[in-house]
Amino acid sequence: xxxxxxxxxxxxxxxxxxxxxxxxxxxxxxxxxxxxxxxxxxxxxxxxxxxxxxxxxxxxxxxxxxxxxxxxxxxxxxxxxxxxxxxxxxxxxxxxxxxxxxxxxxxxxxxxxxxxxxxxxxxxxxxxxxxxxxxxxxxxxxxxxxxxxxxxxxxxxxxxxxxxxxxxxxxxxxxxxxxxxxxxxxxxxxxxxxxxxxxxxxxxxxxxxxxxxxxxxxxxxxxxxxxxxxxxxxxxxxxxxxxxxxxxxxxxxxxxxxxxxxxxxxxxxxxxxxxxxxxxxxxxxxxxxxxxxxxxxxxxxxx
Amino acid sequence: xxxxxxxxxxxxxxxxxxxxxxxxxxxxxxxxxxxxxxxxxxxxxxxxxxxxxxxxxxxxxxxxxxxxxxxxxxxxxxxxxxxxxxxxxxxxxxxxxxxxxxxxxxxxxxxxxxxxxxxxxxxxxxxxxxxxxxxxxxxxxxxxxxxxxxxxxxxxxxxxxxxxxxxxxxxxxxxxxxxxxxxxxxxxxxxxxxxxxxxxxxxxxxxxxxxxxxxxxxxxxxxxxxxxxxxxxxxxxxxxxxxxxxxxxxxxxxxxxxxxxxxxxxxxxxxxxxxxxxxxxxxxxxxxxxxxxxxxxxxxxxxxxxxxxxxxxxxxxxxxxxxxxxxxxxxxxxxxxxxxxxxxxxxxxxxxxxxxxxxxxxxxxxx
Ligand SMILES: [Zn+2]
Numbered sequence: 001x002x003x004x005x006x007x008x009x010x011x012x013x014x015x016x017x018x019x020x021x022x023x024x025x026x027x028x029x030x031x032x033x034x035x036x037x038x039x040x041x042x043x044x045x046x047x048x049x050x051x052x053x054x055x056x057x058x059x060x061x062x063x064x065x066x067x068x069x070x071x072x073x074x075x076x077x078x079x080x081x082x083x084x085x086x087x088x089x090x091x092x093x094x095x096x097x098x099x100x101x102x103x104x105x106x107x108x109x110x111x112x113x114x115x116x117x118x119x120x121x122x123x124x125x126x127x128x129x130x131x132x133x134x135x136x137x138x139x140x141x142x143x144x145x146x147x148x149x150x151x152x153x154x155x156x157x158x159x160x161x162x163x164x165x166x167x168x169x170x171x172x173x174x175x176x177x178x179x180x181x182x183x184x185x186x187x188x189x190x191x192x193x194x195x196x197x198x199x200x201x202x203x204x205x206x207x208x209x210x211x212x213x214x215x216x217x218x219x220x221x222x223x224x225x226x227x228x229x230x231x232x233x234x235x236x237x238x239x240x241x242x243x244x245x246x247x248x249x250x251x252x253x254x255x256x257x258x259x260x261x262x263x264x265x266x267x268x269x270x271x272x273x274x275x276x277x278x279x280x281x282x283x284x285x286x287x288x289x290x291x292x293x294x295x296x297x298x299x300x301x302x303x
Numbered sequence: 304x305x306x307x308x309x310x311x312x313x314x315x316x317x318x319x320x321x322x323x324x325x326x327x328x329x330x331x332x333x334x335x336x337x338x339x340x341x342x343x344x345x346x347x348x349x350x351x352x353x354x355x356x357x358x359x360x361x362x363x364x365x366x367x368x369x370x371x372x373x374x375x376x377x378x379x380x381x382x383x384x385x386x387x388x389x390x391x392x393x394x395x396x397x398x399x400x401x402x403x404x405x406x407x408x409x410x411x412x413x414x415x416x417x418x419x420x421x422x423x424x425x426x427x428x429x430x431x432x433x434x435x436x437x438x439x440x441x442x443x444x445x446x447x448x449x450x451x452x453x454x455x456x457x458x459x460x461x462x463x464x465x466x467x468x469x470x471x472x473x474x475x476x477x478x479x480x481x482x483x484x485x486x487x488x489x490x491x492x493x494x495x496x497x498x499x500x501x502x503x504x505x506x507x508x509x510x511x512x513x514x515x516x517x518x519x520x521x522x523x524x525x526x527x528x529x530x531x532x533x534x535x536x537x538x539x540x541x542x543x544x545x546x547x548x549x550x551x552x553x554x555x556x557x558x559x560x561x562x563x564x565x566x567x568x569x570x571x572x573x574x575x576x577x578x579x580x581x582x583x584x585x586x587x588x589x590x591x592x593x594x595x596x597x598x599x600x601x602x603x604x605x606x607x608x609x610x611x612x613x614x615x616x617x618x619x620x621x622x623x624x625x626x627x628x629x630x631x632x633x634x635x636x637x638x639x640x641x642x643x644x645x646x647x648x649x650x651x652x653x654x655x656x657x658x659x660x661x662x663x664x665x666x667x668x669x670x
Contacts, residue, residue, distance in 0.1 A: 052558075053522065060561060063670045064517070064670055065487040066518075066519045066525060069481070069484075072481060086665045087632070087667055090667060094423065094425065097430045099401075099425055102400075102425050102426075131632065226631070254559050254560070
């Protein structure tokens with residue numbers, strides 16, 4: 001009897017030590033949106049940290065050397081790509097000395113390589129057009145279709161890195177796909193009555209979501225990409241808003257909302273401040289709740 | 304930059320229509336992928352990233368050439384003097400899966416110079432990295448920066464006189480190690496031939512050691528602390544000369560905004576071999592810079608440096624103010640007045656107005 005209990009307690013102890021000893025895959029992402037998708041498919045088989053915060057303008061993250069330390073031990077780096085992080089990620093990746101996460105490395109997943117881009121330049125490109133994204137619009141993660149594609153790519157790569165848990169990643173991917181499909185149905189129903197209506201956004205951050213939902217952007221607060229709105233542009237948007245019947249302007253909370261407020265005063269539109277990513281506000285705590293906040297904002301903006 | 308997305312469009316348009324039918328005994332499969340003959344502009348994607356930075360200024364000073372000593376390119380006295388300070392040409396790319404290459408050429412009134420041209424390893428074990436070629440010495444903070452990374456229009460006089468007019472640089476190699484600690488701690492050991500500030504006429508064998516650490520105090524505040532030491536060997540082995548430096552950096556940036564405050568200071572000490580420690584020369588600077596918003600930045604700098612040789616000792620103090628206007632990440636205008644206090648009660652005023660633009664590849668934001 002005592003032998004049995006000793007054996008049992010040893011077994012319990014072993015089990016207790018064995019389970020935390022199974023190392024989770026260390027995933028580092030550039031944005032909180034990507035981290036949220038990794039969390040969906042990785043569950044407790046991964047540990048995720050994002051290099052930037054959802055309250056931050058992803059175009060202007062500092063290349064703080066402390067971030068290189070986070071990259072040094074990364075088993076997988078997931079970035080957006082399409083030049084979004086060009087101003088800060090490349091020096092950090094070099095500084096990290098992590099060979100596998102260099103561009104093209106086995107442990108580097110650039111999400112943009114797995115989705116088809118919108119806003120591709122169709123003619124000559126130069127910076128008289130502003131601080132453009134010449135490889136296409138990198139703000140694709142709010143699109144349910146593309147989010148699922150990115151999730152599938154991440155799940156596939158996690159299964160390669162951590163084959164022991166491949167089945168888990170597959171199951172969680174399916175669960176996420178189901179979740180997105182269910183939520184997407186609700187979102188579509190909510191926005192369907194307004195199909196074809198237009199909003200104004202600050203930057204081209206909602207292009208993909210608008211495309212998915214059948215809504216349109218009549219114009220942008222930025223006169224050119226990455227350029228702050230001057231009063232003359234705000235004035236010109238008054239006519240645009242009237243012609244397209246725009247009822248609302250959406251502005252990410254890291255932008256200065258004053259130009260949008262001016263447009264509100266001139267054109268009688270609503271100003272709706274939205275999170276720029278997962279974590280941008282309290283409600284936007286994961287991918288579904290973030291897009292839910294955006295869909296609600298769009299619903300407000302079109303009526 | 305060649306546009307991959309545009310390229311894929313081209314490819315898609317070039318592909319013949321899909322004739323695939325299930326009865327086809329020879330399924331087309333990959334037969335319809337890509338344009339016949341391959342992509343004609345594909346090789347352009349292997350071009351290094353190219354950027355050109357141009358710096359021009361209008362300078363005015365009340366100081367004579369003797370009073371300005373060692374400041375790169377002395378200004379004529381009492382004249383508003385236009386200058387094209389520098390054109391920098393940068394080429395950057397990965398060489399192969401293990402190495403990247405960076406080349407920076409500068410064109411200035413002093414001539415054409417290889418500012419840096421180095422390889423950097425990407426996959427050495429144990430968090431090691433080697434940078435080799437024509438490189439800036441891993442000494443101090445501001446002395447390692449290229450002109451377009453400077454916040455102010457010029458470098459602190461203390462750095463120009465004690466470290467080198469253009470910092471320390473030359474052919475050699477730098478081995479660095481990122482310590483396995485939860486914060487950023489990097490150790491550099493470097494062996495080079497440089498032309499230091501105390502004698503720029505000959506190359507001197509130089510050994511440099513540096514420890515640089517960064518601590519995240521919060522989501523908004525970062526502290527950087529660096530210690531550097533350089534040894535120079537001129538003619539004979541016993542004639543070692545010492546140069547030491549300590550630097551402090553503090554950045555506060557609310558992550559939700561483009562606004563930030565940076566406090567930065569450096570201290571330099573130099574002891575030549577024939578000198579007693581008490582004869583060592585000291586200098587340093589402290590500066591505060593406030594990035595107000597996406598367009599505006601203001602700053603101030605105090606510098607304390609050994610006075611020009613013509614004074615036979617003493618110190619020079621320089622008070623500098625800075626106002627910067629950015630139209631974008633690619634263009635800035637700066638105005639920088641300075642008050643210069645020399646020994647024997649001599650004073651002077653210097654003013655610089657400068658523009659800088661970048662064309663080509665998008666450079667990393669300086670931290
Ligand atoms: Zn953008």
